[in-house]
Each structure stands twice: as C-alpha cells, then as structure tokens.
Amino acid sequence: MKIPKISIKIPKIKIYGIDVIKNFLFFTLFIIITLAIIAFLISPAIHSFKKAKKEYYQTKYNLEVTTNEYKTKLKSLKKLQNANRKIINALKRDFNEKNFKMFASKYMNVHSIKEINSSVYKKDFLKTTYIVTSTIKSPKNFYDFIDSLKTYKSVLRVYFPIDFVKNKENINLTLKLEHYKLNPKKAK
Amino acid sequence: MYSFTQPKKKPLLKEDTKLWLIFICASVILYISFVVFLEIKTFLYNKDTDSFNKEIVSLKQKIIEMDSQKQFIYKQKTLYEDIMVKNSLMKDSIKNLLDLIPDPITLSSISFDKNKLIIYGITPTQDIYNMLMLPPLESIFTETKTYFYQMKNGWYKFKSENYLKEKE
Incomplete structure (x- = not known):
C-alpha cells in the first residue's frame, strides 16, 4: 500500500518583491514570543518587583518610626539617668566603715560598727544591717545626723531599736543602720 | 550545456528572513x-x-x-x-x-523599738509624772505601764513601758 504524500505548500504572494505571507508569519511569531515573554517572565517579574518595592517602602517607614521612637526613648532615658545620677550611684556603692565614721564624726563619736546580717530586699537590692554604737552630746546631733543622710554617698536608713542612755554629760546612742545597695546580680 | 549567465551563490537565509530573526532575537534579549x-x-x-x-x-x-x-x-x-x-x-x-518630756522629769535612758518604748527616768513626785507625762504617752500608745521606785531623797525612779498593739 502506498502512503499518500502530504505536502503543504505555502503560497507565495509578493507585492513589490516582498513576500507577504512569510513576513506575516514572522510578525505573528514575534507577537507570540512577545506575548509569551510578557505572560511568563515580565508580568511575574513586575508583580514581584512591585510587591518588593511596596514592602521596602513600608519597612523603611516602619524603620523611621521605630528609629524616632528609639531616639525619643533614649533621650528620655538619658534625661532620667542624669536627673537621678546621685541615687543610681549611691545605690551602687558599698558601705565603707571608715568613710561613714568620718562622715558621722560631725554629729557623733562612733565607737563601733557591727554587721548583723545581709539579705536580698525586693529582689533587686541587698540590705545589710549594722549596729552602730556611738556617743552624742545632745539629741540634736542625732536629728542633724538623720537629716545629713540625704547628702551621704550611700543609701542608709536608721531603724529600730534606737537606745539613748545618759552617760554624764553625753548620751550613749545605739542604733540600727540599714545599708541598701543594688543586688550584685542585678548590677551586672 | 552552456549558460551565458554566471551561477549566483544562493544564501542560506534570505535578507528579510535574516532581518526578522535579528529583530526577534534583539527583542528577546531586550525583554x-x-x-x-x-x-x-x-x-x-x-x-x-x-x-x-x-x-x-x-x-x-x-x-x-x-x-x-x-x-x-x-x-x-x-x-x-x-x-x-x-x-x-x-x-x-x-x-x-x-x-513630750516635761521639765521636772529627767530621763536616764530611752529605748525606741518598732512597737515599744521603754523610758527610765527620775521624777520629783508620782503626781507630776501622772499629770504631765502619762496622758500624752497614753494618747500615743495602746498600752502603758509605769513602775516607780522611791529614792533616798524622796524622788522617784520610774520605768515606763509603752506598747503599740497592731490591729488584727
């Protein structure tokens, strides 16, 4: 059996020597390639580009907002730190017996300072208790001493028991002194 | 056979085909x-x-x-x-x-505690103490106890114990 020969012959139509059919086919091919590239490459690329650009500007705006917030908070923190520098430094200091004796010597003659105990206070602080024995000339010395604790470089609290015992011209004073400082764990 | 015309080289692709291919390739490269x-x-x-x-x-x-x-x-x-x-x-x-300590009364020692005040002193008479010192102490503390000891000169040594009871 003979297989019939199929042959497709594109007719040639020429106008001024230009092959119209061939040019039309090339033009169609060009349009198809262009459309295919637009559909499968350019369009997804533009889509992801637009998305990335939108996200970029959105994130940039968020960064600006966060940076401004950070700057404002930093400024306010610095301001707060400067305003409370004395308190912050006072709470960092250890109790210095020699220095305290020198400070208190304006108001009393300190005989002894004995450490009783030390415990964590409100999680972040360390409270150390001392018993101080001293001699004062009048109760006014004691009042002035308490007032002057505001200017002392460590944080001290006078607490009970407080004993005044008259001794000739002087008064023997025994009091409990609580020293507060930052808990070393928190200070780190 | 003899031909009067020279044979022309036939290009693989015609000029217009080449142009189209170049144009399409350039477009694809641009895309x-x-x-x-x-x-x-x-x-x-x-x-x-x-x-x-x-x-x-x-x-x-x-x-x-x-x-x-x-x-x-x-x-x-x-x-x-x-x-x-x-x-x-x-x-x-x-x-x-x-x-609060009135003039006639002299204190020898005073001990302040959280809820307690102990005072030792000397008073000329018990009445002076009871009239001048006891009322203010009673107004501050919830419980006040006073002990007197007579001295040789007739004056009194006293011990005053004052307590503050915390509300239950």
Whole structure:
C-alpha cells in the first residue's frame, strides 16, 4: 500500500518583491514570543518587583518610626539617668566603715560598727544591717545626723531599736543602720 | 550545456528572513534584560527590606531594654525617696516623743523599738509624772505601764513601758 504524500505548500504572494505571507508569519511569531515573554517572565517579574518595592517602602517607614521612637526613648532615658545620677550611684556603692565614721564624726563619736546580717530586699537590692554604737552630746546631733543622710554617698536608713542612755554629760546612742545597695546580680 | 549567465551563490537565509530573526532575537534579549533588571532590583529591595527588618527587631529589643532600665531607675528612685522619708519620719517621731518630756522629769535612758518604748527616768513626785507625762504617752500608745521606785531623797525612779498593739 502506498502512503499518500502530504505536502503543504505555502503560497507565495509578493507585492513589490516582498513576500507577504512569510513576513506575516514572522510578525505573528514575534507577537507570540512577545506575548509569551510578557505572560511568563515580565508580568511575574513586575508583580514581584512591585510587591518588593511596596514592602521596602513600608519597612523603611516602619524603620523611621521605630528609629524616632528609639531616639525619643533614649533621650528620655538619658534625661532620667542624669536627673537621678546621685541615687543610681549611691545605690551602687558599698558601705565603707571608715568613710561613714568620718562622715558621722560631725554629729557623733562612733565607737563601733557591727554587721548583723545581709539579705536580698525586693529582689533587686541587698540590705545589710549594722549596729552602730556611738556617743552624742545632745539629741540634736542625732536629728542633724538623720537629716545629713540625704547628702551621704550611700543609701542608709536608721531603724529600730534606737537606745539613748545618759552617760554624764553625753548620751550613749545605739542604733540600727540599714545599708541598701543594688543586688550584685542585678548590677551586672 | 552552456549558460551565458554566471551561477549566483544562493544564501542560506534570505535578507528579510535574516532581518526578522535579528529583530526577534534583539527583542528577546531586550525583554530578558528587562526581566533581569527587574529581578536584580527586586533582590536589592528584598535585601534592604531584610536588613531594615533586622534593624527594626534590634531597635525594638533596645526599646524594651530601655523601658526596663527606666522602670528600674524609677524603682531605685522610689526606694531612695522611701528611705529618706522614713528617716525623716523616724527623726520627727523621736523628736516629738522627746519634746513630750516635761521639765521636772529627767530621763536616764530611752529605748525606741518598732512597737515599744521603754523610758527610765527620775521624777520629783508620782503626781507630776501622772499629770504631765502619762496622758500624752497614753494618747500615743495602746498600752502603758509605769513602775516607780522611791529614792533616798524622796524622788522617784520610774520605768515606763509603752506598747503599740497592731490591729488584727
């Protein structure tokens, strides 16, 4: 059996020597390639580009907002730190017996300072208790001493028991002194 | 056979076909270049976005730390002020108590505790003590006990125990 020969012959139509059919086919091919590239490459690329650009500007705006917030908070923190520098430094200091004796010597003659105990206070602080024995000339010395604790470089609290015992011209004073400082764990 | 014309070389592709192919290839190259350009720009935007996001996370972390630092400063300030106020209150309460002691009465010792005040002293008579010193002590403390010991000169040594009972 003979297989019939199929042959497709594109007719040639020429106008001024230009092959119209061939040019039309090339033009169609060009349009198809262009459309295919637009559909499968350019369009997804533009889509992801637009998305990335939108996200970029959105994130940039968020960064600006966060940076401004950070700057404002930093400024306010610095301001707060400067305003409370004395308190912050006072709470960092250890109790210095020699220095305290020198400070208190304006108001009393300190005989002894004995450490009783030390415990964590409100999680972040360390409270150390001392018993101080001293001699004062009048109760006014004691009042002035308490007032002057505001200017002392460590944080001290006078607490009970407080004993005044008259001794000739002087008064023997025994009091409990609580020293507060930052808990070393928190200070780190 | 003899031909009067010379044979012409037949090109593989005709001129117009070549033009079309060049045009199509150039277009494809342009399209792909445009796509590559977009992809590079997208990559750069994404890279910058990632870097911004990391910076935002870092700044937010710093803001949280600063907030906690601020809170801690307030806590330190509160503690300090609280201690200073308590010192002042302590001074005032002791001063007020010592100011209560009338002139004829002399104190030999006074012991202040959290809920207790013990006073040792000398009074010319029990009545002076009971009239001048006892009423203010009774007004401050919930329980007051006084013990008198007569001295050789007729005056009295006394011990006053005063208690503050906390409300249950």
